Amino acid sequence: MSDTAAVVNVAEKLAQFSELWSQKTVAALNDYEVKLAKVKGEFVWHTHDDTDELFLVVSGRLTIRLRDGDVVVGPGELYVVPRGVEHCPVADEETAILLVEPTGTLNTGSAGGPLTRAAEALD
Amino acid sequence: MSDTAAVVNVAEKLAQFSELWSQKTVAALNDYEVKLAKVKGEFVWHTHDDTDELFLVVSGRLTIRLRDGDVVVGPGELYVVPRGVEHCPVADEETAILLVEPTGTLNTGSAGGPLTRAAEALD
Numbered sequence: 001m002s003d004t005a006a007v008v009n010v011a012e013k014l015a016q017f018s019e020l021w022s023q024k025t026v027a028a029l030n031d032y033e034v035k036l037a038k039v040k041g042e043f044v045w046h047t048h049d050d051t052d053e054l055f056l057v058v059s060g061r062l063t064i065r066l067r068d069g070d071v072v073v074g075p076g077e078l079y080v081v082p083r084g085v086e087h088c089p090v091a092d093e094e095t096a097i098l099l100v101e102p103t104g105t106l107n108t109g110s111a112g113g114p115l116t117r118a119a120e121a122l123d
Numbered sequence: 124m125s126d127t128a129a130v131v132n133v134a135e136k137l138a139q140f141s142e143l144w145s146q147k148t149v150a151a152l153n154d155y156e157v158k159l160a161k162v163k164g165e166f167v168w169h170t171h172d173d174t175d176e177l178f179l180v181v182s183g184r185l186t187i188r189l190r191d192g193d194v195v196v197g198p199g200e201l202y203v204v205p206r207g208v209e210h211c212p213v214a215d216e217e218t219a220i221l222l223v224e225p226t227g228t229l230n231t232g233s234a235g236g237p238l239t240r241a242a243e244a245l246d
Contacts, residue, residue: 007194008201027203029177029223032155034201054152054223071130078131078157080150100152100177100223 010036010058013122014096021115023099023107024122035099035119037107045088046111053081053101060095064088133159133181136245137219144238146222146230147245158222158242160230168211169234176204176224183218187211 008026013036017024020040027034039062055062056078064071064079065088073079081087108116131149136159140147143163150157162185178185179201187194187202188211196202204210231239 007196009197010199010201027177027201029175029203030206030225032223034177034203052152054150054157073130074132076133078133078150080152080157083153100155102153 008034010098014038014058016122020094021107022117023119025119026122028103029100031103032100033103033119035101036122037097037099038094039089039091039097040094041091043089044108044111044113044115045086046109047086048081048083048101048105048109050083051102051105052083053105054099055079055081055089056098056100058096058098060091060093062095062097063090063092065090131157133221137161137181139245143217144230145240146242148242149245151226152223154226155223156226156242158224159245160220160222161217162212162214162220163217164214166212167231167234167236167238168209169232170209171204171206171224171228171232173206174225174228175206176228177222178202178204178212179221179223181219181221183214183216185218185220186213186215188213 013026020038023035023037025033025035057073057075059075062073071079136149143161146158146160148156148158180196180198182198185196190209
């Protein structure tokens with residue numbers, strides 16, 4: 001970070017990509033990062049053993065399946081999945097989300113698999 | 124945090140208070156917290172020596188004065204003030220912001236003074 005770090009316009013950043021389930025880093029906050037993603041369909045059940053994970057829904061609707069019930073997060077709403085809690089994000093419609101979590105947190109957590117992707121910087 | 128942590132509706136939380144420059148904690152993320160505040164007018168010049176500070180503007184418009192120029196943050200935009208960078212938040216109109224920073228970070232940083240307030244939990 002520097003004094004000249006730019007203002008991040010979330011809508012403009014979202015317009016820069018279309019891939020689903022691919023996290024784009026838009027800002028750093030100490031050793032955390034702010035990421036954007038577009039999601040649709042069902043992801044994989046996974047757990048982050050070492051960190052909570054913040055989801056803020058920008059548009060659309062995100063269902064976070066938990067083993068003991070679903071959490072539905074709409075636009076302007078946020079939810080923190082506690083560390084160690086298995087979850088599976090699902091969206092019926094294309095949904096834009098903002099995530100905050102420690103830098104380097106993988107999207108599939110401890111589950112791994114073909115959907116695993118490191119976050120990419122978005123200019 | 125627990126499995127039953129609630130979904131946070133930002134607009135509903137903002138409707139629960141009216142004081143200006145008073146940070147309300149709405150979620151925990153590891154040793155960070157998510158806070159909401161309503162601001163209007165000019166705050167005080169201050170620095171957070173140990174942490175970056177994330178501002179996301181929900182409504183209104185926030186000007187973050189820096190010693191080398193102003194940064195203007197509108198709705199749906201975010202900006203991270205780097206640690207050690209002196210800044211002074213200003214808003215001409217009432218502005219609602221979401222902040223993310225380490226738990227216990229004081230609003231006035233190292234400046235102290237009469238506007239210093241610990242964040243309060245918002246049920």
